[in-house]
Amino acid sequence: MKKNGANENSKKSIFGSTNRSNYQENEVQMKRQNCWEVMKCGREPGGKNVEQLSVCPAALANQYDGINKGTLGGRICWVVTGTLCEGEVHGTYAKKLITCLNCKFLKQVNEDEGRFFVLRPKAPQTKKDE
Numbered sequence: 471m472k473k474n475g476a477n478e479n480s481k482k483s484i485f486g487s488t489n490r491s492n493y494q495e496n497e498v499q500m501k502r503q504n505c506w507e508v509m510k511c512g513r514e515p516g517g518k519n520v521e522q523l524s525v526c527p528a529a530l531a532n533q534y535d536g537i538n539k540g541t542l543g544g545r546i547c548w549v550v551t552g553t554l555c556e557g558e559v560h561g562t563y564a565k566k567l568i569t570c571l572n573c574k575f576l577k578q579v580n581e582d583e584g585r586f587f588v589l590r591p592k593a594p595q596t597k598k599d600e
Contacts, residue, residue, distance in 0.1 A: 504544025511554045527552045537588050545579050
């Protein structure tokens with residue numbers, strides 16, 4: 471039965487339609503940006519600062535591809551050694567963690583991913599010699 475123009479499958483809330491198919495469409499349309507796209511460091515391949523600072527390790531092929539729905543290490547840059555933070559190249563995860571926890575990009579990724587956010591990925595599994 472229709473009530474105020476709404477049907478049973480598509481209810482309205484203050485956030486808009488709660489129809490599941492609309493949510494899935496919005497999720498697909500939402501582009502997850504990588505750190506170099508947000509922070510504009512110019513260290514992505516072909517970027518303006520590559521000659522001076524080299525290509526950022528987060529923008530190179532690595533084991534972090536796909537984490538937090540990013541490309542390469544682009545949405546988990548805080549664990550990649552040698553990324554550009556606050557205008558200078560930073561070292562290891564342990565040395566830069568405090569700076570990164572205050573970073574607007576890390577906070578945005580955390581918000582985007584919600585309960586699926588990865589702060590530190592598990593160590594890669596290795597085969598033991600038999």
